[in-house]
Amino acid sequence: MIYLDHAASSWPKPPAVLEAMQECMLEYGANPGRGSHAMAVRASRTLFECRKNLARLFHIKNPNHISFALNTTMALNQAIKGFVKEGDHVVCTAIEHNSVRRPLEYLKRTKGVQVSYVRTNERGELHMDDLAEVITSATTLIVCNHSSNLLGSILPLAEIGQLAKERGARLLVDAAQTAGTLPIDVESMGIDMMAFPGHKALLGPQGTGGLYVHPDIELEPILHGGTGSQSEEIDQPTVRPDRYEAGTQNTVGIAGLNEGVKYVLEQGPEAIHKKEWELVQQIMEGLMGIDGVTVFGPELGQNKTGIVAFNVRQVDSSEVAFILDQSFQIAVRAGYHCSPLAHEMARTMERGAVRASVGCFTTPEEAEALVSAVKEIAATYR
Numbered sequence: 254m255i256y257l258d259h260a261a262s263s264w265p266k267p268p269a270v271l272e273a274m275q276e277c278m279l280e281y282g283a284n285p286g287r288g289s290h291a292m293a294v295r296a297s298r299t300l301f302e303c304r305k306n307l308a309r310l311f312h313i314k315n316p317n318h319i320s321f322a323l324n325t326t327m328a329l330n331q332a333i334k335g336f337v338k339e340g341d342h343v344v345c346t347a348i349e350h351n352s353v354r355r356p357l358e359y360l361k362r363t364k365g366v367q368v369s370y371v372r373t374n375e376r377g378e379l380h381m382d383d384l385a386e387v388i389t390s391a392t393t394l395i396v397c398n399h400s401s402n403l404l405g406s407i408l409p410l411a412e413i414g415q416l417a418k419e420r421g422a423r424l425l426v427d428a429a430q431t432a433g434t435l436p437i438d439v440e441s442m443g444i445d446m447m448a449f450p451g452h453k454a455l456l457g458p459q460g461t462g463g464l465y466v467h468p469d470i471e472l473e474p475i476l477h478g479g480t481g482s483q484s485e486e487i488d489q490p491t492v493r494p495d496r497y498e499a500g501t502q503n504t505v506g507i508a509g510l511n512e513g514v515k516y517v518l519e520q521g522p523e524a525i526h527k528k529e530w531e532l533v534q535q536i537m538e539g540l541m542g543i544d545g546v547t548v549f550g551p552e553l554g555q556n557k558t559g560i561v562a563f564n565v566r567q568v569d570s571s572e573v574a575f576i577l578d579q580s581f582q583i584a585v586r587a588g589y590h591c592s593p594l595a596h597e598m599a600r601t602m603e604r605g606a607v608r609a610s611v612g613c614f615t616t617p618e619e620a621e622a623l624v625s626a627v628k629e630i631a632a633t634y635r
């Protein structure tokens with residue numbers, strides 16, 4: 254199987270990820286933060302080591318300002334529902350994932366929160382003037398992804414962070430498509446909160462992710478329960494990360510994630526991005542040379558993440574993905590990718606799009622195999 258669905262979950266993982274998970278299960282599968290015996294202490298240490306490595310990667314001063322979550326969605330829900338209050342105005346873009354859009358729409362329905370969606374161009378590129386225009390005195394939060402999961406376009410986070418600061422709003426970033434593949438510096442980019450997955454480019458297993466929260470932001474926790482700390486208190490602890498980490502954490506997953514993050518730190522996100530960018534350029538160039546194939550997103554030569562969205566003639570995107578899977582053993586994703594608004598921008602609402610996404614282990618040969626398979630498919634629908 255040629256796996257080109259890294260934007261959903263990366264696969265395979267570095268061997269050290271599997272080894273660390275096995276070691277955890279075999280040697281110290283105890284509950285972190287809930288006991289003082291040697292196994293529990295070792296489990297707690299694993300969590301802290303992973304937090305420390307994540308903090309190094311994202312330039313976060315205090316690792317305790319990162320709390321673990323099961324995925325990006327859970328982290329986004331904690332950030333959005335924990336921050337936004339009745340009467341607030343929130344600005345986001347029209348290329349957001351449903352994991353941003355749905356919590357915002359929920360708050361719109363239940364709390365009368367106002368939400369503005371800033372349009373991008375059809376390639377998913379945002380104009381700062383359009384963003385600046387919709388911010389009002391009631392705007393408390395700007396939420397945006399770092400890169401579109403459909404189009405691979407990259408948003409200018411540092412400029413958005415600067416604008417948020419100037420206008421008195423906070424910035425929440427959905428780094429689902431960039432944590433591990435693009436350099437992220439929360440300090441210099443002015444990021445106040447950031448949700449990220451462990452199971453994509455950070456190369457950890459599914460069931461891992463996290464949320465960074467700036468020290469001067471107090472979120473209302475969305476989960477209440479045991480933390481192993483301040484047990485005599487009736488309220489959720491104020492101390493971080495416990496405040497946002499109710500219940501037993503995914504120690505085995507985080508043991509794996511820690512190794513994934515170490516791998517990314519060793520390679521460097523810049524080098525990983527360069528490799529992935531070259532692969533997507535190769536795929537785009539190949540696909541653009543095929544009669545009947547339309548490629549979406551930033552133009553050839555422009556900066557983007559490891560995603561190529563395309564369609565073949567008038568064929569339904571799920572049919573193309575099905576043929577790639579069944580006849581060519583190539584795994585891609587089709588449909589709407591949980592980003593219906595992004596399809597409106599790209600004008601692909603009717604049929605969705607096929608999405609091929611590369612990872613740090615993808616080879617140029619695999620990229621070439623995709624191009625020649627699509628060439629054959631396009632020829633049969635002539």
Ligand SMILES: Cc1ncc(COP(=O)(O)O)c(C=O)c1O
Nearest residue numbers: 324325326350352398402429450
């Ligand atoms: C931009 C974006 N945001 C959020 C998510 C949700 O991520 P998770 O599956 O980790 O909850 C995804 C998943 O693909 C995504 O691409």
